[in-house]
Amino acid sequence: MKDNIPTKPLPLMVTVYRKIFPDVNKELDAWKQIAKEIPDQELRTQALASIESKTFHCEGGGIYALLASEKRPEAIQFIVAYQTISDYLDNLCDRSTSLDPQDFEWLHQSMLDALSPGEEVKNYYAYREEQNDGGYLPELVRTCQNILGKIENYNELSPYLIHLASLYRDLQVHKHVKKEERVSRLTNWFHSHQDQCPDLTWYEFSACTGSTLGVFCLVSYGLSGKSSAELADIIFSGYFPYLQGLHIMLDYYIDQKEDANEGDLNFCSFYSNEQELETRFMYIFNQTGEHLHSIPNKAFHQMVQKGLVGLYLADKKVEQLKDGSRFVKNFLKVAGSKAKFFYVNTKLYHKIKPALLRR
Template sequence: MAVPSTPIHLMSTVYRKIFPYTNKVLSTWEASAEQIPNAELRKQALDSIEDKTFHCEGGAIYSLLSQNYWKEAVQFIVAYQTISDYLDNLCDRSTSLDPNDFQCLHQAMQDALTPEAQLKDYYAFREEKDDGGYLASLVQTCQHTLRSLPNYNQLKPYTKELCALYSDLQVHKHVTLEEREPRLKEWFTLYSNRWNDLSWYEFSACTGSTLGIYCLVSYGFGQTLTDEQIQNIYEGYFPYMQGLHILLDYFIDQEEDLVEGDLNFCNYYDHEDHMKQRFRYFIEQTQAHVQSLPHASFHQMVQKGLVGLYLADRKVESIKGANEVVKELLNVSGMKAKFFYMNTKLYHKIKPGLA
């Protein structure tokens, strides 16, 4: 299967092949989650699948880079994203505020990227433990899939670094409310010299995406990469593409996070114009950084797709003054972003349960 280079080719392939297979794979994990003995763990596992299916669908678009191995890539992406969403629920919506618990849980994400790693007691610091082997099975599925990549050892330092940053973020942002901001600011001091064009909250957003991991692993299925290409892919996604992804995610979740009392990085901008200016910066930097990637047109479409997809979300309708932001960011991103915006609006009408 050829890597799409036009929006129509991309969307037709996604709707005909990628999304149906993604949902088929996800349904097997949902069936497994229904068998979890502990009621709290079962609830969080099922909620994470029901509420965040679109995370797996979005990630699975990267399987197109695997070409003839796209089904194997989807299996990895769905399993890994399901771990991510499940752990996010356990940290965000469950019974613990213990950073040791969060660190231990997220060891599962590191182990999933390490084919030779032994399974651990990921629930060591929490009362609820009996998941019937659910989390271990997700980890092992990822490990098994990565063993089939002939050049994964080349990719592993990059996937592991992105995962380490992601895991650190999840620990710092889920502790008690008064601890979150100081911890995140202190954490950023380790990286502020390297990423001195970012604020602490923008850097935090950049670490909160799994897109770079999916891109690297999918390429690992599809072709042999040089060290330079791998470095370019890493830099093409971190920090700007990943930052754009998560800032858009926070943008649409502003009302929801206010109700739930969750940290939202968009709240730290001085005013709406400041936020629009910085979003434009992330869009422009992403556009510049993906130019050197293999299949550059695909990555450009992903960037424009992110803008269109998120701004078309129904949650945007409840955000005060959002129309001006939507209009400006679509104009900055161009016609392809507007195509994805209209396409997503139509998709929501066809599939009312999507939101």
Template sequence: MAVPNEPLFLMNQVYRKVFPIVHRELFYWKQKALQIENEELKKQAIDSITYKAFHCEGGGIMSLLALKGKRDAIEFIVAYQTISDYLDNLCDRSTSLDPEDFAALHQAMEDALTVGKVPRDYYRMRSDRESHYLSGLVLRCQEVLSRIPNYPLIKDELLYLSRIYCELQIHKHVAEEEREERLQQWFEDHQSKFPEMEWFEFSACTGSTLGIFCLVSYALRPDFKPEYAAVIREGYFPYIQGLHILLDYFIDQEEDKEEGDLNFCFYYKNPENLFKRLQHFIREADRHTRKLPHSRFHMLINRGLLGVYLSDDKVNSQKKVRDLARKMIRSSGAVSFFFYMNGRAYRNVMRFLSGNPYIKSQV
């Protein structure tokens, strides 16, 4: 089995060998979520799987780098991304605005990457609690990592990416009047390494789990080399991860405005400035793939991000977003257009399946 380097081959592998396993894993965790005793936590756990399954689908594509270790990679990716989505729901939709609460919850993400770490009481700063779901996800991640001989070679890079991710989640979920100042002060600690970025762009770069999934997938390969760890982290962070999250925020602008949620795209002066910076991130993301092993695969990931996000149904309901999305697709080449059309077709199929009672009962 080879790492895909052409769009058609990639999507063939994704639909046949990745998504079915991802959906089986999600079904398993949904059954676990249904067993949560606390009604609020149960709701947030089920909602995170129901409405954010595409995060696990997208992350699961990275498992193709693992070759024969693909199933282990998917098991890890789904568990880790489910932690991320569940905690995001708890922080976004919670009545709590306590940074200590958010820090306690997000210790789960670091513990999940630390083999042998005993799960803590992640709910200790809030009244809602449960006894098995979050700790079970943490232990599943540890279990997969414990089976990877190359785990010690990637551990430091995993923890670096996890820590900056968790720091972002803590700062961005506090009281609305405190968010910007906290994020700006946080950026000051890192600005010397990222002089060409604004604080909100740096924040976006820290908010993706793609680098973690790439590291784990590569570590499952028998030909993994020690120097790959830093190369992969530097390849994905900041620009590929930044492109990922900026696109995510780009299509969520209307929804975030209604909910009063922080959206990094709001800080650009105008649509022209937003377009210019997104183009910059696309160019830099492509440039950073050149040092990565299997660079063509990672280039496809960049183009896939564009196609998948810009084909989302949310785009059509927002005129300014729709106009800018079309401009981006036109300027990004044939491969991006392929993934754009593929994304639209996939969503149409999924809508049909979810609306057909007979098919729905069979899946």
């Protein structure tokens, strides 16, 4: 059967708006109803806030379901559940009551368990005061496990998925501890992995570990019936470090003002000036393109690369940043016409989305 995967921006966006986003929001609504029933007030608050403020993470990730062929509904279920775990835990670590690295590590064990069909769910709140989520996090984990259990030869994908999830977990632990410990922990961690990414700084490497896109890509291909170690290796090399790094550096770029106000670690703050930041963003963008050459459905993944640029630079938060308009202009010039298409398209979507949701 021929893959029906869009290779041009307009057909991609039509499919995304008509099929992907509605299905993603339907899944999120179901999780939101479950989150409303969480007994512990703090856990309930963070679960609902993570869905409310980070819907676009699931919408963006949902695009990978197009790689899953007729298994697209299962791919969307997995992507929404896994990203919801990620966003929920990020809120618990960023905005909640603990600075305990053991707590953060154990919370994020849920993300590794979610990628391990048959693994028993655990009490992921063992090292924090709040305990009773009414089964919310375990249910998210089991949903992911059940879908992955349907993938033939899942063992071919599993090592790559676990590696990405382990790096993600380590990042979340190191960057959420006491402020005075964050940089030293992250730099020491980077030194143990530096041979993988010798051209990156410690903060750029850290960003590369903070994306879930590689996981979504691997799982979606797996659900389509493509589960070879060779394919997994090609996808891993195509996505890590550069495309994942581009994703998260853009995320940090638009959040600079918010993170400064909240006292959160932002990797963009470690560049010596705006010119260095811009130069390094362009470098990571160009390296992303170089590393996508051997990946299947190359045109789709190149659209993801350009789409990330358009999506993030179209965010309203960019308007609040010093030199934001200059950065957008220069980046879009380098990224090309497809990135500009996604930029304009995203701006339009932000305007009409409230009306779409009222239908």
